[in-house]
Amino acid sequence: MIVTHTTEIPVLWSHLDANGHVNNGVYQAYLDEARMQALEKIGFSIREMRENLVGPVVLKAELNYHKPLNHPDSVRIETGFRDMTVVRGTVLQNMYRVSDGVLVCEAIFSALFFDFAKKRPWKIPKHFFDQLTTA
Secondary structure (H helix, E strand, O other): OOOOEEEEEEOOHHHEOOOOOEOHHHHHHHHHHHHHHHHHHOOOOHHHHHHOOEEEEEEEEEEEEOOOOOOOOEEEEEEEEEOOOOOEEEEEEEEEEOOOOOEEEEEEEEEEEEEOOOOEEOOOOHHHHHHHHHO
């Protein structure tokens, strides 16, 4: 995977489930945040997406959980993009515990960019597309 962005997120006590580790649904939230930060890094801001009524939509999510996360700790998420076309692509993400560097989750997302006003796929502007395919 070619890493385009690295995000670090603290594990909050409120993220824990009854078993005392991070709930699997919270992993999704961490991965969502990291994907949006990766887009922000290339200048594709959330504000701009909202103003233009466009944005990414996950079509398929595949998560492989390897190790638990606990509080207090943090996660480091590496995000990369592959198989990009002008409307869709694949996002690869690896999540590591900061305390020991152990891989805790691998994720693959199939996604597209969507025009919410027109209710159809949206073509990524060339300057963003070029950054996603060369990163």
